[in-house]
Amino acid sequence: MSGKNLSGQVAIVTGASRGIGKAISLALAAEGMNLALTATQIGNLSEVLDLVRSLGVRAESFACDLANWREIPRLVNDITTCFGSLDVLVNNAGYSVRASLVETAPEDLERCMQVNAMAPFVLCQKLFPFLCRSQQATVINIGSVVAFKGYEQQSAYGASKHALLGLSKVMALEWKKYGIRVHSINPGAVDTEMIRQMRPGLDPQGMIGTEDIADLIVFLLTHRGRAVIDDIHMRRATGDPWY
Numbered sequence: 001m002s003g004k005n006l007s008g009q010v011a012i013v014t015g016a017s018r019g020i021g022k023a024i025s026l027a028l029a030a031e032g033m034n035l036a037l038t039a040t041q042i043g044n045l046s047e048v049l050d051l052v053r054s055l056g057v058r059a060e061s062f063a064c065d066l067a068n069w070r071e072i073p074r075l076v077n078d079i080t081t082c083f084g085s086l087d088v089l090v091n092n093a094g095y096s097v098r099a100s101l102v103e104t105a106p107e108d109l110e111r112c113m114q115v116n117a118m119a120p121f122v123l124c125q126k127l128f129p130f131l132c133r134s135q136q137a138t139v140i141n142i143g144s145v146v147a148f149k150g151y152e153q154q155s156a157y158g159a160s161k162h163a164l165l166g167l168s169k170v171m172a173l174e175w176k177k178y179g180i181r182v183h184s185i186n187p188g189a190v191d192t193e194m195i196r197q198m199r200p201g202l203d204p205q206g207m208i209g210t211e212d213i214a215d216l217i218v219f220l221l222t223h224r225g226r227a228v229i230d231d232i233h234m235r236r237a238t239g240d241p242w243y
């Protein structure tokens with residue numbers, strides 16, 4: 001894809017072990033970006049780490065349970081000590097639970113809020129000084145269609161993605177003066193493990209591909225010009241336009 005050269009820039013991708021995060025990691029590595037990849041366990045990242053390194057970039061894996069925000073300062077310290085600088089943060093890691101509102105356990109609500117909203121919040125706070133030093137600083141938050149529309153059986157997940165959208169809006173405003181761009185990407189059903197658990201009846205054939213999201217992120221980063229795209233809604237081609 002043509003546009004700005006990303007080679008040598010540093011990106012963090014959370015939830016890089018599979019699904020959308022894996023596709024994003026491969027796409028950014030193909031653009032020459034050096035990568036800090038995170039998941040709950042180092043072992044979960046070994047396959048994607050090998051794939052990314054085979055593209056010739058520097059990549060390291062970091063374990064952190066993002067459900068525990070107290071772990072995040074340590075994660076940030078480990079990554080920034082290792083790479084020294086940061087240009088792009090992709091808040092992709094996500095947790096979902098399929099249950100009606102009445103049946104949702106408080107622990108599940110708590111975990112959704114922690115992983116999907118609180119972790120991006122604290123990560124952004126702690127990485128702010130590093131982002132400020134980049135000429136291309138960008139935060140990309142992977143939201144969801146559930147941040148805009150209610151879905152049955154998704155109250156905890158939907159609430160957490162609404163919270164993430166709120167964070168994206170304020171961060172974009174507050175950090176504009178520092179030249180830090182914030183994008184919110186809000187897909188419908190993407191063909192990953194998560195959607196198979198959340199929407200078991202949905203045909204994978206009609207779903208968004210993980211590479212569609214990755215391509216979009218490469219576009220946003222390489223076409224950083226005088227226009228800014230705040231949020232993107234992406235739906236299944238088989239779904240209805242305008243929801």
Ligand SMILES: NC(=O)c1ccc[n+]([C@@H]2O[C@H](COP(=O)([O-])OP(=O)(O)OC[C@H]3O[C@@H](n4cnc5c(N)ncnc54)[C@H](OP(=O)(O)O)[C@@H]3O)[C@@H](O)[C@H]2O)c1
Nearest residue numbers: 015017019020039040065066067093094189190192194195
């Ligand atoms: N799939 C969809 O239809 C869809 C649609 C809209 C938005 N999204 C969003 O897209 C993002 C990626 O989703 P996906 O479909 O690729 O999901 P996925 O296949 O289930 O992958 C989730 C990723 O998040 C990581 N993760 C989960 N809990 C974590 C925790 N407590 N601490 C650290 N990392 C954790 C997982 O790491 P481990 O390997 O360590 O478990 C994994 O890398 C999520 O934010 C999701 O909400 C997905």
